[in-house]
Amino acid sequence: MKNGKLIVVWLSLLLLTAYCLPFTAKAQIAVRGETVWTMTTNEPLRDAVVLINNGKIERIGLSSEIQIPANYRVITAKVVTPGLIDAHSTVGISGYLNQPQDQMQIENSGAMQPELRAIDSYNAEERLIEWLRGFGITTIHTGHGPGAAVSGQTMIAKTVGRTIDEATIVPTAMVAATIGNSALQSGGRAPGTRAKIISMLRSELLKAVDYNRKIDDAKGDAAKMPTRDLRTEMFARILRREIPLLVTAHRHQDIVTAIRIAKEFNLRLILDGVAEATQVLPEIKASGFPVIVHPTMFRAAGEAEFLSMETAAKLKQAGIAFALQSGFEGYVPKTRVVLFEAGVAAANGLSFRDALATVTIDAAKIIGLDARIGSLAPGKDADLAMYDGDPFEYMTHCVGTIINGNVVSEVVR
Amino acid sequence: MNILAKCALALCCLSLTAWAQSKPQAFVGARIIPIVGQPIENGVLVIQNGKIIQIGARDAVKIPSDASTVDATGKTIMPGLVDSHSHIGEVAGADGSAPIQPEIRILDSINVLDNSIQRAQAGGITTVNVMPGSGHLNSGQTLYLKVKDGRTIDDLLIFDKDNKYMGGIKFANGTNPMRPGGTGPFPGTRAKEASLMREQLLKAQDYREKIRRAGNDKTKLPTRDLAMETLAEVLDGKRMVHFHTHRHDDVLTAIRLQKEFGFRMVLQHVTEGWKVAPEIAKAGVPASIIVIDSPGGKLETVELRFETGAILEKAGVAVGFHTDDYITDSRVFLRSAALGVRGGMSRERALYAMTMANAKMLDLDRRVGSLEPGKDADFIVLSGDPLSVYTHVLQTFVEGTKVFDRSNSKDYEIATGGFGVKSELHAHIDCFGDVAGGNQ
Numbered sequence: 001m002k003n004g005k006l007i008v009v010w011l012s013l014l015l016l017t018a019y020c021l022p023f024t025a026k027a028q029i030a031v032r033g034e035t036v037w038t039m040t041t042n043e044p045l046r047d048a049v050v051l052i053n054n055g056k057i058e059r060i061g062l063s064s065e066i067q068i069p070a071n072y073r074v075i076t077a078k079v080v081t082p083g084l085i086d087a088h089s090t091v092g093i094s095g096y097l098n099q100p101q102d103q104m105q106i107e108n109s110g111a112m113q114p115e116l117r118a119i120d121s122y123n124a125e126e127r128l129i130e131w132l133r134g135f136g137i138t139t140i141h142t143g144h145g146p147g148a149a150v151s152g153q154t155m156i157a158k159t160v161g162r163t164i165d166e167a168t169i170v171p172t173a174m175v176a177a178t179i180g181n182s183a184l185q186s187g188g189r190a191p192g193t194r195a196k197i198i199s200m201l202r203s204e205l206l207k208a209v210d211y212n213r214k215i216d217d218a219k220g221d222a223a224k225m226p227t228r229d230l231r232t233e234m235f236a237r238i239l240r241r242e243i244p245l246l247v248t249a250h251r252h253q254d255i256v257t258a259i260r261i262a263k264e265f266n267l268r269l270i271l272d273g274v275a276e277a278t279q280v281l282p283e284i285k286a287s288g289f290p291v292i293v294h295p296t297m298f299r300a301a302g303e304a305e306f307l308s309m310e311t312a313a314k315l316k317q318a319g320i321a322f323a324l325q326s327g328f329e330g331y332v333p334k335t336r337v338v339l340f341e342a343g344v345a346a347a348n349g350l351s352f353r354d355a356l357a358t359v360t361i362d363a364a365k366i367i368g369l370d371a372r373i374g375s376l377a378p379g380k381d382a383d384l385a386m387y388d389g390d391p392f393e394y395m396t397h398c399v400g401t402i403i404n405g406n407v408v409s410e411v412v413r
Numbered sequence: 414m415n416i417l418a419k420c421a422l423a424l425c426c427l428s429l430t431a432w433a434q435s436k437p438q439a440f441v442g443a444r445i446i447p448i449v450g451q452p453i454e455n456g457v458l459v460i461q462n463g464k465i466i467q468i469g470a471r472d473a474v475k476i477p478s479d480a481s482t483v484d485a486t487g488k489t490i491m492p493g494l495v496d497s498h499s500h501i502g503e504v505a506g507a508d509g510s511a512p513i514q515p516e517i518r519i520l521d522s523i524n525v526l527d528n529s530i531q532r533a534q535a536g537g538i539t540t541v542n543v544m545p546g547s548g549h550l551n552s553g554q555t556l557y558l559k560v561k562d563g564r565t566i567d568d569l570l571i572f573d574k575d576n577k578y579m580g581g582i583k584f585a586n587g588t589n590p591m592r593p594g595g596t597g598p599f600p601g602t603r604a605k606e607a608s609l610m611r612e613q614l615l616k617a618q619d620y621r622e623k624i625r626r627a628g629n630d631k632t633k634l635p636t637r638d639l640a641m642e643t644l645a646e647v648l649d650g651k652r653m654v655h656f657h658t659h660r661h662d663d664v665l666t667a668i669r670l671q672k673e674f675g676f677r678m679v680l681q682h683v684t685e686g687w688k689v690a691p692e693i694a695k696a697g698v699p700a701s702i703i704v705i706d707s708p709g710g711k712l713e714t715v716e717l718r719f720e721t722g723a724i725l726e727k728a729g730v731a732v733g734f735h736t737d738d739y740i741t742d743s744r745v746f747l748r749s750a751a752l753g754v755r756g757g758m759s760r761e762r763a764l765y766a767m768t769m770a771n772a773k774m775l776d777l778d779r780r781v782g783s784l785e786p787g788k789d790a791d792f793i794v795l796s797g798d799p800l801s802v803y804t805h806v807l808q809t810f811v812e813g814t815k816v817f818d819r820s821n822s823k824d825y826e827i828a829t830g831g832f833g834v835k836s837e838l839h840a841h842i843d844c845f846g847d848v849a850g851g852n853q
Contacts, residue, residue: 095709096707096708096709096710096715097709097711097712097715098709098710098711098712099712127708127709127715128707128708128709131707131708276832278831278832279832297742297745299739299742300742300830300834300835301739305834305835306830306831306832306833306834306835307830308829308830308831308834309829309830310829310830310831311830329710331710331711331740332705332707332709332710332711332714332740333705333706333707333710334707334708334709334710335706335707336706336707337706337707340706343802344745344802346802346803347802347803347804347805348829392802392803393801393802393803394748394751394752394754394755394800394801394802395751395754395755395800396755397755413719
C-alpha cells in the first residue's frame with residue numbers, strides 16, 4: 001500500500017515534469033532541412049542546419065559547414081521556414097464554440113472603448129490555438145475585432161502556453177478601429193453614419209490632445225497630473241505614437257478617410273482589410289502606412305464584395321508594405337489559416353518568397369517584432385515550422401513546430 | 414440597339430451555336446483524367462452536339478476529318494465538377510412559419526443572373542444541387558442544375574426520362590432546425606425533431622396508400638396536398654433525401670429514419686462521420702462532406718477534421734464533397750478534394766468524390782461525372798494538377814458550350830475578384846455584350 005502510494009507520487013511527479021517540459025526546458029536542437037527559407041535572403045539555403053540553443057537561434061549554415069554538436073537532438077524536414085505569423089486574428093478572444101460566452105471580440109455597450117484590454121479576455125487554452133500551431137503558426141496578433149468604431153486593444157502572443165502570461169509577448173499591441181457599416185449602430189444610437197464615426201473619433205482624439213498637454217504641463221509633478229481616465233489615456237498613447245491605430249476599412253472612401261484622420265493627428269496608422277485597396281493604391285502608397293490585407297479567400301460579400309485574390313499581388317507591385325491575416329469570421333471558419341491564404345496569394349500573382357514573407361518577416365515588421373521573429377537568424381527566437389513539401393501545397397503537411405526552442409507540435413497536419 | 418434587333422441577333426447567335434456544336438471538336442494533347450479509367454497522357458477528347466464521342470490516347474483515337482482541333486498540350490482535362498450541395502443563385506426556401514415545408518420549391522426562388530452562378534463556372538462546377546437552407550427539418554425541394562449561361566431558370570434545368578425537372582429534398586437535424594425556448598411550431602430537442610419528421614412521413618404513407626387504393630378511380634383520390642405529394646415521392650424513392658447532419662448521433666438518427674421509411678438518402682456535411690464510419694458504411698448510404706479551414710463555428714462542428722474523407726473512404730463509404738456555397742467558395746471547390754488528400758484520402762478517390770460520387774448522389778451518373786463516350790460534354794481545362802494550389806481552371810464547358818474562359822477579362826475578374834465584379838450582371842451571352850454592361 002505504502003509502495004503503491006509512493007509509485008503514484010513518483011508517477012505524478014513524472015507526469016508533471018513531462019507536462020511542464022515543453023514550456024521550461026531549453027533543449028538544444030539541430031533542425032536540418034533540404035530547403036531552409038531563412039527570409040534574410042531572397043533564396044533559400046539548400047541542405048542547411050539551424051542550431052537552436054536556450055530558446056534562440058544559435059547558428060545557421062549549410063550542412064557541409066556546420067558540425068552538429070553530439071548532444072543536440074537532430075530533427076530533419078524537407079522544408080523549414082520561420083514560424084508563421086498571423087498579422088491579424090481574433091483567435092483566443094473569439095472562441096471556436098461561437099457561443100455568447102466565448103465571443104469576446106466586441107463589447108456592444110459603447111462605440112469607442114480603447115481601454116478594453118485583450119489580455120483580460122485571451123483564452124490561452126482555446127482549441128484554435130492548437131489548431132493553428134499544428135500548421136506552423138507560432139505568433140498571432142490578436143484581440144478585439146472589427147465591428148465597433150473603436151473596439152479595444154490587441155495583443156501579440158506565441159501560440160503556446162497554458163496561461164496568458166506564458167503566451168503573451170506584447171500585451172498592448174494596437175487599438176482596433178473600424179470605419180464602415182459594421183461599426184454603425186441602429187435605433188438612434190451613435191454612430192449611425194460614417195461621418196459620425198469620424199466626428200466621434202476626432203472628438204476623442206482632441207480630448208486626448210488636451211490630456212497630453214496637461215501631462216506635459218505637470219512636468220512630473222504628480223499633484224498637477226490630470227485625473228486618470230482609462231479611455232483618454234489610450235487615445236493619448238495613440239497620439240504620442242506609442243501605439244498604432246489599426247483601422248479596418250474595406251471601401252475605398254473609408255481607406256482614404258482613415259489616412260486623412262491619421263495625417264490630421266499624426267498617428268501611426270495600420271490599414272486593415274482594404275478590400276478596395278486597388279481603387280486607391282496611389283493614396284495608400286503616398287501615405288506610407290502599412291497594410292494588413294484581407295485573407296485571400298475572404299468572402300466577397302458586404303463591404304468586402306469587391307475584394308480580389310490578387311489584392312496582395314497588387315499591393316506588392318505598388319511597393320506598399322503589407323502582410324496577410326486570418327481576419328475575423330462571425331460563423332465558419334472561426335479562424336482561417338494564414339498558411340493557406342498565403343498559398344492562394346502565391347497562386348494569384350505573388351512570388352513564393354513574397355507570399356511567404358507576408359506571413360513571416362513582413363508580418364513581423366508590421367507588428368513591430370522583426371528584431372525578434374519572422375526570419376531565421378542568430379539571436380532571434382527559435383520559432384520554426386517544418387513541412388514535408390512545398391508549404392503552400394494543399395497536400396503538404398506541417399510535420400513539426402518549434403516555439404522558443406521547444407518542439408510544441410509533432411502532429412502531421 | 415432596340416429590343417427587336419437584339420432578339421434577332423440572339424436568335425442568330427443561337428443558331429450559330431447549334432451549327433458549331435454539330436461539328437466535332439477535338440481537344441488534343443492534354444493529360445486527361447477521365448475518372449472512370451486511368452489518366453491518359455497526351456490524350457484526345459472529341460465532342461459533338463454537346464456529347465463526348467471519343468476519348469483516348471492520341472495514337473488510339475481517330476479524330477473525325479471534319480473536326481476542329483484545339484491544342485491542349487500541357488493542360489489537364491477532367492470532367493466538370495459536380496457539387497452535391499450548394500446555395501448559389503441567392504436562394505431562400507422555407508420561411509419561418511413551420512419546420513416542415515416539403516411543398517417549397519427552390520425552383521421558385523433562384524436568380525440565375527446572380528454572379529454566384531458564374532463563380533461556380535469559374536471553379537469548374539458544371540452540375541450542382543441547389544438546396545434550400547438547414548434552419549428547418551425540411552426546408553423544401555432541391556434542384557439539380559447544369560451551370561449554363563441562362564437567362565431564366567428553364568435554361569439550367571435537367572430533365573429525367575419522364576421529362577420532369579430533377580431535384581431532391583432537403584432534410585436537416587441537429588441544432589439548425591431547433592428553436593430552443595421557443596413557443597412556436599419549431600422543435601426544441603433532438604427527440605422532438607425526429608418525432609415531428611416521423612409524424613409527417615407517416616401521414617405521407619397514408620396519403621400514398623389512399624392513392625394506391627383509388628387505383629384508376631379518380632373520384633377516390635385524396636384532395637391534392639402539395640406537401641404530402643412531395644413526401645410520397647420521397648417514400649417512393651423518386652426524390653432523393655439530402656440530409657443535413659453533423660453530430661455522430663444525428664447521423665445515426667438520420668439513418669434510423671431512413672431505415673424506418675425506406676427513402677433514398679445522401680448524408681450531407683457529416684462532420685462527425687469519422688466517429689460512426691462503420692455504421693454509415695453498413696447502412697450503405699453515401700456521404701457528401703464539407704471541408705472547412707478550422708473546427709467550430711457552432712457546437713456540433715467542433716470535431717471537424719481533415720481526416721473525415723479518409724476515414725469514411727477506408728470504411729467503404731461512398732464519399733463526395735460539396736461547397737455549401739457560400740460557406741465555402743465555389744471558385745476553390747477543388748481544394749476540398751486536395752485537403753481531403755492532405756487528410757489521408759487517395760488521390761483517385763478524392764477526384765472521384767468531386768465528380769462521379771457526387772453524380773451518383775444526384776442520380777446523374779449516366780450523364781455526367783466522368784469522361785466517356787455518350788456522356789454530356791461537361792469538362793474543365795486546368796493549368797495543371799487538379800489538386801495543386803497553383804492550378805487554375807482555365808475553361809469550363811457545359812454540354813460542349815464554353816461557359817468560362819480565364820483568358821476573357823470579365824471571366825478572369827469573376828475568378829479572382831475585383832472592383833465592380835458584382836455590381837454588373839455579367840450575363841455573358843456573347844452576342845449581348847452591351848446588355849452585360851448594363852447599358853440597356
